[in-house]
Amino acid sequence: MSAADPAAGRTGVAEEIRRARAYLQRAVEPPNRDLAQLVARYGPVETADRLCRGAVPDGLLRAAAARRGTDRTDADLDAAAAAGARLLVPEDPDWPAWAFTALTTAGSRELAPPVALWARGPGNAAELADRSVTIVGSRAATGYGTHTAAEFAGALARRGVTVFSGAAFGIDAAAHRGALAVQGATVAVLACGPDRAYPSAHTSLIERIAAAGVVLTEYPPGTVPGRLRFLVRNRLLAALGAGCLVVESGARSGSGRTASDALALGRPVMAVPGPVTSAMSVGCHELVRKGRAELVGRPEDVLESVGRIGIDLALPPAGEVRPTDALGPAARAVHDALHTRAARSAGRIGEAAGLPPDAVRAALVELEEHGLAEYHQGLWQRPARRDGP
């Protein structure tokens, strides 16, 4: 057993399995569904052996051509360990197997499941993904967007929901910070090696996430992020959240792609609206208009979508309850005809309300019972208000 692999002994997974997956992950750029299918059929050890010998289908051989000849497993495990990261494999009990089921069964090649994940931090990824939401949005977020992302993340984290995001500028960072601020659970999924922090300005944010929860990536140590890798990473974010919340997004953005992935994986997509005057809300509004996302106005709305039915069901937003709410149309008409300062006869009231005498009398009695009409010396009026004009 390699001393550089701190997790191998911990969970009882055979070292050769972990090493085989480390090799496969380095050799084949994710996502690769052919590789996932081969591993499912032969297991990681035999698949690694076959790839090494070149005994795999042509497509996979071509995909691995540049890297399969060089075994960097020891160096990768050492570099990861030096950065405090371990290799999490599907054979580990804390592998988020349930969340990744959708990737295994997805039809698209782009949504193939990961072979393994580098993990920094003490968090149990399987437990964290169990009750979770992925929050994504624009890097060029507005103050409204970052405020809202932090508010939603904090409120959800306080209710035991893990906030997954990508540690990017803007919405991502605000979501992580919102969860951290309430000592909630948050997980960053990166598009670079576990020994790197991207963006570098978020080094300490990523450290805080790793210290409190876990930072995940499917890229081996030393990998630099690239535009394609961000897109590829997004499928993991989409899979790991029970739902995907888009807080701000421009007309074209990466968060739109994450939302598409989430939809393809059967995850509910939610979008936070914003001012129609804001370019940063155009993407959110389009998602709702196209029926691809549900509009959410409150963290409770998100809970309703991703939470456990019957536990987290949101209440309708509280509106003002008026004392006249319980009244029928005749009583309302009579109430409208009553004045606060000038008392009137039932006849005058009936004329103003357009109602016959018996209906007026019945309504006045009903209003009196509700404390909405006062009778004095043959005349009726509204009681003076107790709570101001």
Next chain:
Amino acid sequence: MSAADPAAGRTGVAEEIRRARAYLQRAVEPPNRDLAQLVARYGPVETADRLCRGAVPDGLLRAAAARRGTDRTDADLDAAAAAGARLLVPEDPDWPAWAFTALTTAGSRELAPPVALWARGPGNAAELADRSVTIVGSRAATGYGTHTAAEFAGALARRGVTVFSGAAFGIDAAAHRGALAVQGATVAVLACGPDRAYPSAHTSLIERIAAAGVVLTEYPPGTVPGRLRFLVRNRLLAALGAGCLVVESGARSGSGRTASDALALGRPVMAVPGPVTSAMSVGCHELVRKGRAELVGRPEDVLESVGRIGIDLALPPAGEVRPTDALGPAARAVHDALHTRAARSAGRIGEAAGLPPDAVRAALVELEEHGLAEYHQGLWQRPARRDGP
């Protein structure tokens, strides 16, 4: 003919009809479907005579009890004329008959059509309602709300859409002003008599609307507004707009009621989103969440809903276009009975589709022409898909 009725001679409607409707409108507080049905059966003159004599069904008699004995027609026509208003009746060519058809056919008693309308201003109500949107929203609107209402109203008015609203504080006033600012058409529908301006702070706004377009109300001169009358008025606003746009609304508001009326009348309802931090957008967001309103982010989105098909369509219609869309029912049934992997005989297909042999053959030929069926060795099947797995 009464000199106090400036419109009677203008349109050639018999004076007795106009007078009868003036009497009925004063005698029976709107809405009243019994009255509308009686007028539809006997005409306004005989209905007025019957009501005066008490020869109407009990319900209507009770509803008119307080007022039917006093004929204030002359006084009403005089007061209206003094205020520059005429009585618009369904017999007039500028009666918005088409817009009110939905009220006539609506099932609800609350949505009964008006008997007549008092109209101030030169505008032709029928033409103005032909291409129109009703804009409603909170009286306690924010700066964002009034800005957005004015922007949308202006952009729509510039495209020849009449902006209907209720002249209230907040969104209503901003919508009227937005239309007036671009010399566009706008109509106010009031909940008080035509000789009154409510709210009084909007006296000059209402004057401007009357000067440029028309101000409508179904309440006779001298009528003061009340909460119930605002709700009753809202059904006219809902009917007069080809669509209903809610710009800002709190958790409970009159604009929610107008939206409900619009839905009941088969009008598309649209809501402008706003910051989730704003209490004034809660109602709009709830409308969208409940599937009662479509989210609109741009005036073009509104045009798409209320504009004329083929003229105003800004974007291609939402929704995937399927190759089977153009097929007739027989061809669709046969298409459903075709399999992608297992070829079947025309006889088996006819059995599955429940169609006779000649209809099946015709449909198969049609499908083949569309590339939706393939023939091979006496058997038919769907072609393998060209666009992925």
